[in-house]
Structures are given as C-alpha cells and as structure tokens.
Amino acid sequence: MSYSNPSIVEKGRGSAESKSFEIIIMDVNDIATFPTRDSSNVAMSGNFVMKDGKYVTKMQVSSSKTSLPVTSEGEEDNVSISALPEFSFPGSTLAFEEFVANWTNRSVIVAVQVGACGGGSSFWRVYGSQCAPLSLLLEAQNNNDATMGLIKFQQFAKTDLMPGRYSGTFTLATVADTVDADATTVDVSNGNGEYQLQDNTGATEITDLTNATNNGKYTILGSGGSNPATISTGGNFVLVGGVDWTGTSGATITFNAIDAGSSDHVFIEISRT
Known part of the structure; x- marks a missing residue:
C-alpha cells in the first residue's frame, strides 16, 4: 500500500x-x-x-x-x-x-x-x-x-x-543457542537472537518456541542435512501466505512473539530467507 x-x-x-x-x-x-x-x-x-x-x-x-x-x-x-x-x-x-x-x-x-x-x-x-x-x-x-x-x-x-x-535480528559470531537434534520445541530463554537447528535423525516438525517474551524477536537457522526440521502454519505459528518453512542449509525464519495470555505466545513471521 x-x-x-x-x-x-x-x-x-x-x-x-x-x-x-x-x-x-x-x-x-x-x-x-x-x-x-x-x-x-x-x-x-x-x-x-x-x-x-x-x-x-x-x-x-x-x-x-x-x-x-x-x-x-x-x-x-x-x-x-x-x-x-x-x-x-x-x-x-x-x-x-x-x-x-x-x-x-x-x-x-x-x-x-x-x-x-x-x-x-x-x-x-x-x-x-x-x-x-x-x-x-x-x-x-x-x-x-x-x-x-x-x-x-x-x-x-x-x-x-x-x-x-x-525489527529483525542480527548475525553474531555466536548464536543465542544451539537446538538439540530431533527437538520439536525451541527454548528461546536466552532472549532475542538466532537459534541454530541441527540435522535430525528423522522427520521433525517444530511446534512451539518456549520461554518467549512479548515482542521478542527470534530467528531460527536451518541445519541442512538429510532431515531438516519444518515449521507449519497453524497452532502457535502464523506464516506469511500460509507457506510452510523447511530448515535447509542457509534457510532462516524470524518471528515476532505476541503474548496470547496464559503464558502462551503466538509467533508471527517477520521474514525468511
């Protein structure tokens, strides 16, 4: 507009x-x-x-x-x-x-x-x-x-x-945290920044970001490999155009966290690469 x-x-x-x-x-x-x-x-x-x-x-x-x-x-x-x-x-x-x-x-x-x-x-x-x-x-x-x-x-x-x-994040020499392989949630208690995924042993879908804060900005970094994690629209995630995200090598996705009450958050996509 x-x-x-x-x-x-x-x-x-x-x-x-x-x-x-x-x-x-x-x-x-x-x-x-x-x-x-x-x-x-x-x-x-x-x-x-x-x-x-x-x-x-x-x-x-x-x-x-x-x-x-x-x-x-x-x-x-x-x-x-x-x-x-x-x-x-x-x-x-x-x-x-x-x-x-x-x-x-x-x-x-x-x-x-x-x-x-x-x-x-x-x-x-x-x-x-x-x-x-x-x-x-x-x-x-x-x-x-x-x-x-x-x-x-x-x-x-x-x-x-x-x-x-x-309202995005920045690439530092060290990430905020590295996510365990096969994890279906990402703990973002280290605050705003980038969270590095790892290759999984099988198909893995991330369903939530835990310990988020209202208006927190979190970037998920893809791992690549044979079993990259995915994020689907729906549930706690709102993805632009409803297009699912796959954590291939070099792929990133950034969310803004909105407090939905009862210590729950909705994560709205800001950008992806």
Missing part, C-alpha cells in the same frame, strides 16, 4: 527516547542481503543477511551519552537528509583501539535499539544504507576528568532516506 497523506499527525512523546547500551555495526561489504523498505520509506521488512563467515560487531556504549541527530540541507526542491549518530565508549581498551584502527575508512551501517525499556515495543533505528553508508570518525578524551572515545559517524553521500525502523 502506498503512502497516503494524513489529515492529522498524532503527537508523539517528546521526552527522551530509551536507548540500549549496545549498538550494532556492520560493514556494508559483509552484507549479502539487505532488508527492504515499504512504500512509506521508513519501516524495513526482511533481515540483514550476512555473507558466509561474516558477522556484525556489537559494541557497548554509554546509553545516556548516545546522540542520534538527523539533519537536512539543500536548496528548494533539492533537500537531502543526513543521519549523524554519536556514541561514547568509556575508557580506552586494546579491543576498542584495534576496532578504530581497523574500521576507519570502512563503509558501515549502524543500528541502535530503542524503546526496549518501560514495557514498550522495541525496534532498531538503522543509520546508513548500501548507497549512503556511514564513516567512522573518532574523538578521544584522556585527561584528569575522563578517559573515553567519542565515536561519530559521518554520512558523506547525500540521501533522501530517513533512518529505518528494523
């Missing part, structure tokens, strides 16, 4: 937005598949799928010092949008200094989880794109008052895109 002009834009909350102390950084060249934006150009569907052997980088920052400004510039009928996220990293560890040394002059995308506190529904604000990536710029403080690195990201290419809203 295309964007339609609203007659009234409802007010949002003007107070400070809650932000996670963890951010995600991705090298554009490590991404195999990008999520797409809907016709209104902000909400993103699908997942960031990394190339084989490539992973995102997770960094802890001082959430109270995170700044996510968006500016626009240009002449009449020729306005572009720039997103300039800034983060404060306390201290100056060897790992941080090596990160700066190796990520300077890369084309990157940055994601920040917002709205996760206070019972709200969280999502990721995504800064930068394949065509207009970000570049890392460092300012370091090391004096009698503090030791910290101020990580600024500059968007040199002009774009007409606002930062995106992403």
Whole structure:
C-alpha cells in the first residue's frame, strides 16, 4: 500500500527516547542481503543477511551519552537528509583501539535499539544504507576528568532516506543457542537472537518456541542435512501466505512473539530467507 497523506499527525512523546547500551555495526561489504523498505520509506521488512563467515560487531556504549541527530540541507526542491549518530565508549581498551584502527575508512551501517525499556515495543533505528553508508570518525578524551572515545559517524553521500525502523535480528559470531537434534520445541530463554537447528535423525516438525517474551524477536537457522526440521502454519505459528518453512542449509525464519495470555505466545513471521 502506498503512502497516503494524513489529515492529522498524532503527537508523539517528546521526552527522551530509551536507548540500549549496545549498538550494532556492520560493514556494508559483509552484507549479502539487505532488508527492504515499504512504500512509506521508513519501516524495513526482511533481515540483514550476512555473507558466509561474516558477522556484525556489537559494541557497548554509554546509553545516556548516545546522540542520534538527523539533519537536512539543500536548496528548494533539492533537500537531502543526513543521519549523524554519536556514541561514547568509556575508557580506552586494546579491543576498542584495534576496532578504530581497523574500521576507519570502512563503509558501515549502524543500528541502535530503542524503546526496549518501560514495557514498550522495541525496534532498531538503522543509520546508513548500501548507497549512503556511514564513516567512522573518532574523538578521544584522556585527561584528569575522563578517559573515553567519542565515536561519530559521518554520512558523506547525500540521501533522501530517513533512518529505518528494523525489527529483525542480527548475525553474531555466536548464536543465542544451539537446538538439540530431533527437538520439536525451541527454548528461546536466552532472549532475542538466532537459534541454530541441527540435522535430525528423522522427520521433525517444530511446534512451539518456549520461554518467549512479548515482542521478542527470534530467528531460527536451518541445519541442512538429510532431515531438516519444518515449521507449519497453524497452532502457535502464523506464516506469511500460509507457506510452510523447511530448515535447509542457509534457510532462516524470524518471528515476532505476541503474548496470547496464559503464558502462551503466538509467533508471527517477520521474514525468511
């Protein structure tokens, strides 16, 4: 459905937005598949799928010092949008200094989880794109008052895109958990993230995700092999178009968990590959 002009834009909350102390950084060249934006150009569907052997980088920052400004510039009928996220990293560890040394002059995308506190529904604000990536710029403080690195990201290419809203998961070097072979349920008590299936000894259908939380985002990774697990529409799962999923090698499926009451959840498909 295309964007339609609203007659009234409802007010949002003007107070400070809650932000996670963890951010995600991705090298554009490590991404195999990008999520797409809907016709209104902000909400993103699908997942960031990394190339084989490539992973995102997770960094802890001082959430109270995170700044996510968006500016626009240009002449009449020729306005572009720039997103300039800034983060404060306390201290100056060897790992941080090596990160700066190796990520300077890369084309990157940055994601920040917002709205996760206070019972709200969280999502990721995504800064930068394949065509207009970000570049890392460092300012370091090391004096009698503090030791910290101020990580600024500059968007040199002009774009007409606002930062995106992403509800998928990210590929880390380690998965949230590995599911036992022949299991018919997946325990997602380790939280949002990716859960790796294993090849089964026989035909196996996954019927539920246990220990989920409302609005949790869970990605199931296929195992491949001769007996990959399947997920069918119906029961606790709502699959797009009612199309069943098979966990072949490289296949993924991501769900959003909705609390259905009585400690039960319904899992709605967000995306699959």
